[in-house]
Amino acid sequence: MALAKRTSKISKSLTLAITSKANKMKEEGIDVVGFGAGEPDFNTPAFIIDAAKEALDKGYTKYTANSGTPVLKKAICDKFFRDNELTYAPNQIVVSNGAKHSLYNAMLAIVEQGDEVIIPAPFWLTYPELVKMCDGTPVIVDTKDDGFKLTPDKLEQAITDKTKAVIINSPSNPTGVVYTKEELWALAEVLEKTEIYIISDEIYEKIIYNGIKHYSIAQYSPKIYKQTIVINGASKTYSMTGWRIGYLAADIDIVRAIDNMQSHCTSNANSIAQYATVAALNTKSNFLDEMVKTFDGRRKMIIDFVNSCEGLSCPNPQGAFYVMINISNIFGKSIDGKVIDSSLKAAELMLEYARIAVVPCESFGAPEYVRLSYAISNQDIEKGLKRLKEFLNNLK
Numbered sequence: 001m002a003l004a005k006r007t008s009k010i011s012k013s014l015t016l017a018i019t020s021k022a023n024k025m026k027e028e029g030i031d032v033v034g035f036g037a038g039e040p041d042f043n044t045p046a047f048i049i050d051a052a053k054e055a056l057d058k059g060y061t062k063y064t065a066n067s068g069t070p071v072l073k074k075a076i077c078d079k080f081f082r083d084n085e086l087t088y089a090p091n092q093i094v095v096s097n098g099a100k101h102s103l104y105n106a107m108l109a110i111v112e113q114g115d116e117v118i119i120p121a122p123f124w125l126t127y128p129e130l131v132k133m134c135d136g137t138p139v140i141v142d143t144k145d146d147g148f149k150l151t152p153d154k155l156e157q158a159i160t161d162k163t164k165a166v167i168i169n170s171p172s173n174p175t176g177v178v179y180t181k182e183e184l185w186a187l188a189e190v191l192e193k194t195e196i197y198i199i200s201d202e203i204y205e206k207i208i209y210n211g212i213k214h215y216s217i218a219q220y221s222p223k224i225y226k227q228t229i230v231i232n233g234a235s236k237t238y239s240m241t242g243w244r245i246g247y248l249a250a251d252i253d254i255v256r257a258i259d260n261m262q263s264h265c266t267s268n269a270n271s272i273a274q275y276a277t278v279a280a281l282n283t284k285s286n287f288l289d290e291m292v293k294t295f296d297g298r299r300k301m302i303i304d305f306v307n308s309c310e311g312l313s314c315p316n317p318q319g320a321f322y323v324m325i326n327i328s329n330i331f332g333k334s335i336d337g338k339v340i341d342s343s344l345k346a347a348e349l350m351l352e353y354a355r356i357a358v359v360p361c362e363s364f365g366a367p368e369y370v371r372l373s374y375a376i377s378n379q380d381i382e383k384g385l386k387r388l389k390e391f392l393n394n395l396k
């Protein structure tokens with residue numbers, strides 16, 4: 001009996017491998033500082049939890065419309081108008097089981113055998129896997145020499161007659177870089193002359209620092225708006241990762257196709273979580289400001305640490321909650337005779353000798369880097385950085 005060939009193309013998540021090793025150590029009573037978190041360490045705000053309880057009490061426990069409840073889709077349209085100056089009608093929205101599901105739906109709707117999808121590296125490790133799951137070919141474009149952002153020149157060079165889509169992720173996981181309006185508009189100028197789709201993953205839109213403003217490439221022009229599938233969700237902004245609510249906005253033909261496919265796969269996203277997300281999107285609570293302020297303080301702690309360590313460097317993260325550290329200067333060094341020859345090896349040894357779990361960035365298209373999340377407490381960050389410093393000092 002044979003499995004489908006596509007299953008063999010999908011890479012195992014290195015992030016999960018390190019996380020499960022760290023978890024095992026924790027279970028054994030070892031005090032490990034985990035810098036791997038991909039979710040805010042804040043509780044979901046009480047007013048959202050209250051809304052979910054209300055949904056249960058009111059009996060919102062049945063199937064909803066496949067693409068989301070009308071009231072949630074309206075709240076999403078209002079959000080796009082308010083925050084991004086984008087006008088969508090409710091029939092241009094599909095609510096799914098997390099932004100990851102929305103991304104998969106988007107790929108399924110547009111990518112087929114032989115299609116190429118341009119992915120600027122470093123990238124969130126799921127993107128190339130989703131492309132492969134749809135029998136497409138990821139085309140990785142390195143951006144390390146361009147401030148970790150795709151440039152119009154590099155984009156033009158990567159486009160072939162097989163290019164079906166390009167992925168833009170701003171603010172970015174793992175680099176934290178945020179594209180300026182001018183940078184996005186320059187990419188839009190190139191893409192406007194083509195029939196290439198743009199998948200714009202804006203899940204970290206609200207986790208952004210230094211008063212920087214987030215722009216969506218869909219804002220550029222009516223043609224680019226039509227080419228773009230905007231991805232967003234409740235996970236990061238409202239600390240609702242477990243609730244699994246993501247959504248996309250796109251041209252009506254794309255939405256119709258996705259709605260149709262979703263109706264045969266998962267049907268609607270959880271009815272209670274949808275109800276609660278309406279409360280989240282319509283809130284005037286200052287939960288988000290407080291969370292972002294806390295993240296900002298932690299971000300600065302890690303940047304100051306990197307700057308204080310000779311040989312380490314990082315891109316300046318202006319959004320999301322990750323710092324990606326270049327550790328190539330420690331390649332070739334060793335601890336206990338064990339040589340660091342890759343970021344994966346570095347992460348393994350950091351876990352073993354310093355009891356810190358970091359994410360090696362091989363699967364993020366950045367093999368000279370490790371990613372540290374600061375969605376963990378200030379005390380843990382302090383403790384973890386102290387251990388990292390000792391680890392670095394002990395290298396031979």
Ligand SMILES: Cc1ncc(COP(=O)(O)O)c(C=O)c1O
Binds near residue numbers: 245
């Ligand atoms: C860049 C990016 N996009 C999408 C997602 C998926 O978010 P969700 O929890 O809504 O599926 C993540 C989660 O880590 C992410 O980092």
